[in-house]
Amino acid sequence: MKVIIISIGNELLSGFTINSNSAWMGQKLLKSGIIVSNQITVGDNYEQIQSVLDQCISTGDVILMTGGLGPTHDDITPSVLYNYFKDKPEFDTDYWEKIENYFKLRNLTVPVINKNQALKSTIGKMIPNPLGSARGLHYSVNNTSVYAMPGVPDEMKSMMNRYVIPRILKGKKIALHVKTLRTMGKGESLIAEQIQPLIEPYSDSCSIAYLPQIAGVDIRISSSDNKQLEELKKKLKKEFGISLYGEDDDSLESITGQLLSEENMTVAVAESCTGGLLNYHFTSVSGSSKYMIGGIVAYSNVIKRDILGVQEKTLAKFGAVSEETALELAQGIRQKFSSTIGISVTGISGPTGGTPEKPVGLVFIGYSKKNYDFVKKYIFHGDRKAINIRTTKVAIDIVRRELIHE
Numbered sequence: 001m002k003v004i005i006i007s008i009g010n011e012l013l014s015g016f017t018i019n020s021n022s023a024w025m026g027q028k029l030l031k032s033g034i035i036v037s038n039q040i041t042v043g044d045n046y047e048q049i050q051s052v053l054d055q056c057i058s059t060g061d062v063i064l065m066t067g068g069l070g071p072t073h074d075d076i077t078p079s080v081l082y083n084y085f086k087d088k089p090e091f092d093t094d095y096w097e098k099i100e101n102y103f104k105l106r107n108l109t110v111p112v113i114n115k116n117q118a119l120k121s122t123i124g125k126m127i128p129n130p131l132g133s134a135r136g137l138h139y140s141v142n143n144t145s146v147y148a149m150p151g152v153p154d155e156m157k158s159m160m161n162r163y164v165i166p167r168i169l170k171g172k173k174i175a176l177h178v179k180t181l182r183t184m185g186k187g188e189s190l191i192a193e194q195i196q197p198l199i200e201p202y203s204d205s206c207s208i209a210y211l212p213q214i215a216g217v218d219i220r221i222s223s224s225d226n227k228q229l230e231e232l233k234k235k236l237k238k239e240f241g242i243s244l245y246g247e248d249d250d251s252l253e254s255i256t257g258q259l260l261s262e263e264n265m266t267v268a269v270a271e272s273c274t275g276g277l278l279n280y281h282f283t284s285v286s287g288s289s290k291y292m293i294g295g296i297v298a299y300s301n302v303i304k305r306d307i308l309g310v311q312e313k314t315l316a317k318f319g320a321v322s323e324e325t326a327l328e329l330a331q332g333i334r335q336k337f338s339s340t341i342g343i344s345v346t347g348i349s350g351p352t353g354g355t356p357e358k359p360v361g362l363v364f365i366g367y368s369k370k371n372y373d374f375v376k377k378y379i380f381h382g383d384r385k386a387i388n389i390r391t392t393k394v395a396i397d398i399v400r401r402e403l404i405h406e
Helices: 010-014 020-031 046-057 077-084 093-105 112-118 153-169 188-202 226-243 252-262 277-282 301-306 312-318 323-337 384-404
Strands: 003-008 036-042 062-066 125-127 136-141 144-149 177-183 207-212 217-223 244-247 267-271 292-297 341-347 362-369 372-379
Touching (some): 003 020, 003 046, 010 036, 020 036, 036 046, 046 077, 077 136, 077 144, 125 144, 125 153, 177 226, 188 207, 188 217, 217 226, 226 244, 244 252, 252 384, 267 277, 267 323, 277 292, 323 341, 323 362, 323 372, 341 384, 362 384, 372 384
Parallel strands (some): 003 036, 003 062, 267 341
Antiparallel strands (some): 125 136, 177 244, 207 217, 341 362, 362 372
């Protein structure tokens, strides 16, 4: 099956908007055993879209289009498709009433230009959009299926999950099986060296891809032989041990949260360099209120001292970025919030503020539990954003590893 993605929008060509839709679609399809053969980006130009459609319909089995379904003048995708397929759309009175009600419920005036979103194909199918007003379009020509979806990521994902993928897979035998193992604590080259002896016997039946993230490395296994894939996966999981935190769509936050819930334990965080990012990641999981008590962004020394109890002499002698301060922050937040676990992070995210003794990227992460405390020192690389993300992920991973060792 040859699947082609066509992304439409001048903002994509200019780089003003990052094309995350294509990446998501490619990954989502791969998990279903479908490989995207080509991705094309085209501007909001009538002739260019038509030309790309001519090219793709003659070679592709499935064409996935995103973008250009909105109500403004540059949203020309429906017009192109109506003309291309010699369609004569009709005004859908019932759907227009739904759009009007949507706006009225929010005490908003319905823009007249939204009326074009109530047009309905007479030869194609309309793809429902539970998250917005722009419906998608589905045409079939010869043996090729064309699906047009909005460029708004959440709306596109909803259509893909609910409508498009089930139809692509209907009656199709999965040609490729894919599994992703998610790890923390080791770099790509070290992992590759570690598992090379294990994957060598499977080189003819399984394909391995290393997918480094800002923090952690994903290992993707793909094979047409599911038995061989599962056999190799089992061996790799055993080899990775505690470095493996999940599979496929598992997140470090959700896995750690699950462990906290199972142990009926709670956590509170004291953040300096990450400025609230650690709190955000802990609470990004639905149901996190069961185990996440809260946190304090102790960016200034005054907050560290007066709110979290870091001693003045500690700050004066060792500084805010130090093992001693990290330890007292972790102990302070645990005691103040009466949580089972206290986590602290303090460091130098840069790009300024570093010294030869305390360079940019230096981070201390403190862990406090009743009668058990420790601090770990790290030097992370990257820009300010990358350092803060790495700090956040490693702090969560410390909690995960400690819970496994309980």
